[in-house]
Amino acid sequence: MPKLDAPIRRGVRVIVPSQLHVPVAALLVALLALCVMLALRGRARRARAGAPDERVERLTLALWATGERYWDYDVASGQLRHTTCAMVAPDGSEVVERTAPIETLLHPEDRPIAREALARYLQGDGSGRLQVQLRVAIDGDDWRWVRARGRAVARDRDGAVLRIAGTALDITATRAAEREHRIAAEVLRSMREAVAVIDAQFRYVSVNPAFLRMTGYTESEVLGQDARLLDDNSDSEDVSRHLREQATRHGHWSGELRQRRKDGEQFLATVECRTVHDADLGTPLHVFVLNDITHQKRAEQELRYLANFDTLTSLPNRSLLSERLSRAIARAQDTGRRIAVLFLDLDRFKDINDSLGHAAGDRILRAAATRVQQTVGMHHTVARLGGDEFTIVIENLDEAQAADRIAREIIHAFEAPLRIDERRQITISPSLGISVYPDHARGPTELLKQADIAMYQAKAAGRRTFMRYDDAMDIAARRRTTLTGALREVLDRGELRLALQPRHSMALDGIASVEALLRWHSPTLGEIPPSEFIPIAEESGLIHEIGEWVLREACRTILDWRRQGLADISVSVNVSLLQLLRGDFPGVVRRVLDEVGFPPERLELELTESVLMADAEHAAARLQALRTMGVSLAIDDFGTGYSSLAYLKRLPITTIKIDKAFVAGLPDDPEDAAITTTVITMAHALGRTVVAEGVETEAQLRFLAERGCDELQGYWISRPLPPAQCLAFVRERPAHGPAAAGTGPVAPP
Numbered sequence: 001m002p003k004l005d006a007p008i009r010r011g012v013r014v015i016v017p018s019q020l021h022v023p024v025a026a027l028l029v030a031l032l033a034l035c036v037m038l039a040l041r042g043r044a045r046r047a048r049a050g051a052p053d054e055r056v057e058r059l060t061l062a063l064w065a066t067g068e069r070y071w072d073y074d075v076a077s078g079q080l081r082h083t084t085c086a087m088v089a090p091d092g093s094e095v096v097e098r099t100a101p102i103e104t105l106l107h108p109e110d111r112p113i114a115r116e117a118l119a120r121y122l123q124g125d126g127s128g129r130l131q132v133q134l135r136v137a138i139d140g141d142d143w144r145w146v147r148a149r150g151r152a153v154a155r156d157r158d159g160a161v162l163r164i165a166g167t168a169l170d171i172t173a174t175r176a177a178e179r180e181h182r183i184a185a186e187v188l189r190s191m192r193e194a195v196a197v198i199d200a201q202f203r204y205v206s207v208n209p210a211f212l213r214m215t216g217y218t219e220s221e222v223l224g225q226d227a228r229l230l231d232d233n234s235d236s237e238d239v240s241r242h243l244r245e246q247a248t249r250h251g252h253w254s255g256e257l258r259q260r261r262k263d264g265e266q267f268l269a270t271v272e273c274r275t276v277h278d279a280d281l282g283t284p285l286h287v288f289v290l291n292d293i294t295h296q297k298r299a300e301q302e303l304r305y306l307a308n309f310d311t312l313t314s315l316p317n318r319s320l321l322s323e324r325l326s327r328a329i330a331r332a333q334d335t336g337r338r339i340a341v342l343f344l345d346l347d348r349f350k351d352i353n354d355s356l357g358h359a360a361g362d363r364i365l366r367a368a369a370t371r372v373q374q375t376v377g378m379h380h381t382v383a384r385l386g387g388d389e390f391t392i393v394i395e396n397l398d399e400a401q402a403a404d405r406i407a408r409e410i411i412h413a414f415e416a417p418l419r420i421d422e423r424r425q426i427t428i429s430p431s432l433g434i435s436v437y438p439d440h441a442r443g444p445t446e447l448l449k450q451a452d453i454a455m456y457q458a459k460a461a462g463r464r465t466f467m468r469y470d471d472a473m474d475i476a477a478r479r480r481t482t483l484t485g486a487l488r489e490v491l492d493r494g495e496l497r498l499a500l501q502p503r504h505s506m507a508l509d510g511i512a513s514v515e516a517l518l519r520w521h522s523p524t525l526g527e528i529p530p531s532e533f534i535p536i537a538e539e540s541g542l543i544h545e546i547g548e549w550v551l552r553e554a555c556r557t558i559l560d561w562r563r564q565g566l567a568d569i570s571v572s573v574n575v576s577l578l579q580l581l582r583g584d585f586p587g588v589v590r591r592v593l594d595e596v597g598f599p600p601e602r603l604e605l606e607l608t609e610s611v612l613m614a615d616a617e618h619a620a621a622r623l624q625a626l627r628t629m630g631v632s633l634a635i636d637d638f639g640t641g642y643s644s645l646a647y648l649k650r651l652p653i654t655t656i657k658i659d660k661a662f663v664a665g666l667p668d669d670p671e672d673a674a675i676t677t678t679v680i681t682m683a684h685a686l687g688r689t690v691v692a693e694g695v696e697t698e699a700q701l702r703f704l705a706e707r708g709c710d711e712l713q714g715y716w717i718s719r720p721l722p723p724a725q726c727l728a729f730v731r732e733r734p735a736h737g738p739a740a741a742g743t744g745p746v747a748p749p
Contacts (some may be wrong), residue, residue, distance in 0.1 A: 033211040035513055038216075067170060069169060071167070074162070082097065082350065090265045103112070110135050144170050146170055147168065147171050148168045167733075195288070196287075198285070200284050207710070214269075217461070232259055243484050247286050270293055315390070342391065343391055343432065349428065350659065353388075355580075367419060375410050375413045376394065380392060408466070414427075429463060432467075434466060434469060435469045459535055460476075484536050484540060498519070500720065501718060515572040516554035517728060519548050603631050632654045632655060633651075654689060658691070663693060663695060666703045666704075667700065676692070690711070
């Protein structure tokens with residue numbers, strides 16, 4: 001047996017027979033040299049190309065570094081060979097490979113997607129790359145999202161793909177992050193708040209659509225610009241510097257900034273700033289969230305305005321008045337001076353408002369508010385409490401009488417008409433009540449209450465005047481409340497009655513007509529004078545029912561007289577402004593005349609000057625409708641109001657009644673004599689009948705007769721009488737002039 005020597009160099013085992021001939025040995029040496037040479041050449045080739053183990057090692061490290069897995073898919077069998085773990089450490093850990101049908105690795109919902117992607121790839125020429133995102137279960141039961149990429153690595157003779165190999169990367173975390181990013185981006189785009197991202201140098205790097213809508217800029221106009229692009233503060237440099245310092249030092253800032261849009265419009269915005277850091281670069285980024293609160297602030301201002309001011313006149317309302325009055329009282333306590341509270345109410349405003357309409361009424365209130373404020377001065381508080389009620393607070397008075405002077409100035413200021421539009425103006429008067437601190441009260445509520453009570457006393461005194469509060473007015477206020485309640489049932493209880501006062505005709509030398517006067521006798525309250533209950537009836541609206549009752553009762557009474565042979569007697573009935581201007585008063589008169597069967601030419605309606613002048617234009621249409629029916633119209637108390645010749649010309653007035661205030665001084669008072677003479681002459685020149693009221697002496701009667709006065713009315717003729725007594729008086733009246741009617745003046749009832 002040949003003896004085998006030990007292995008020698010590079011793993012080549014050399015066998016040397018112990019008994020070889022030299023030629024054979026030479027041959028073996030040559031063969032050995034050939035093998036060595038071939039081995040060296042192979043080693044050189046391997047050195048140039050890299051050894052297979054080294055390539056595998058490098059590929060494994062690359063997969064480990066990128067976190068990807070290797071897979072190899074056999075198209076014919078549908079088997080997928082894949083690595084189960086991509087985390088192969090550089091310490092030489094082996095990669096475990098498994099083979100399984102591809103369907104078993106895919107999520108059931110993603111299998112159709114995989115089949116469709118594979119079919120598209122195989123239908124192509126195979127030169128492209130297969131790429132798909134799927135959920136797979138490789139390392140366990142949890143489904144993981146992977147991005148698989150591969151190419152064809154084997155084909156048959158016809159070019160059909162046999163095998164596809166590639167890598168798969170776990171993108172579960174990336175996909176979740178991308179989903180969160182998409183959601184965040186969508187939220188940012190859909191936010192109503194404007195969001196801007198600003199870098200460390202306070203330059204815009206990103207803005208959302210709401211920011212562009214709010215500011216009017218385009219994205220290209222904003223990005224890269226300094227954050228002061230929108231600033232519109234007078235102290236913008238200071239504000240901007242403070243904002244940047246707070247954001248940089250503390251990482252947050254919040255506040256309100258006045259900004260300017262691209263078109264120059266200003267807007268107010270709340271700003272919330274938070275500082276974050278760029279995840280890649282580590283540099284700070286400032287996230288600004290802006291809310292346009294311009295409309296909100298305006299709404300808040302409007303609410304504050306509505307809470308403190310009257311929207312119609314822009315005057316303080318009751319709330320602000322109480323606050324200012326309280327502060328004024330506190331100041332007066334320190335200074336020891338007085339405060340006057342004036343409560344103002346426009347006379348017969350409700351009638352005017354109802355007749356002209358609320359739009360005109362609002363214009364009257366605005367004009368009245370301006371008139372009052374201009375009269376007392378801007379340094380005094382003028383408030384509107386509601387309706388036609390105004391309150392004036394006058395501070396720093398030395399004495400209570402100073403408030404009287406201001407009240408007179410206000411009344412005088414309203415003598416000039418109020419212009420309600422370019423074509424119309426109206427004259428209206430105020431009534432005022434005054435209370436004084438500390439004389440009457442020491443609190444706002446009491447002062448306002450007492451001024452209100454005093455104002456009602458001014459109304460009762462005849463309007464267009466003022467009254468200062470005193471304690472006795474409380475009694476009057478309580479009585480007024482009682483009367484108001486009782487007056488609501490006066491018709492049902494039958495407590496009203498008529499009194500008739502004759503009017504003597506100089507031409508007929510006898511009684512030509514009577515004036516119907518209203519009386520109220522209450523079983524519990526006694527006799528209440530008209531001057532007390534008529535204003536209450538007007539303010540409560542009961543005057544409509546009461547006025548219609550008076551008209552109907554007067555027509556029935558005179559109609560009964562006519563049936564008893566007094567066919568030439570006429571009746572005069574007083575009409576309030578509320579009756580004339582509210583509702584269809586001509587229709588009411590027509591209905592009453594038709595129901596009673598009374599001839600309209602025997603009815604005369606009396607209106608005061610203040611009624612006519614309150615709204616002469618509107619009253620003219622109503623009066624003309626009455627004249628068309630044949631009803632006569634008289635102006636009562638002529639000379640005490642405005643005595644305008646213009647309305648005498650415009651209005652279809654038939655009779656002028658001279659007020660008893662001018663008759664009382666006749667014949668000795670030269671002014672009364674001159675006025676009375678002038679009125680008679682003027683009325684006759686205009687074709688009007690003249691009636692003198694308040695005739696109480698024979699001297700007055702003779703003076704009026706000499707001046708040509710048409711009719712006389714007063715206690716010298718007769719006091720107001722119940723209907724039956726008046727009928728007897730008219731029948732028994734001699735036919736030889738008023739002087740023979742009696743032996744002297746008749747005492748008042």
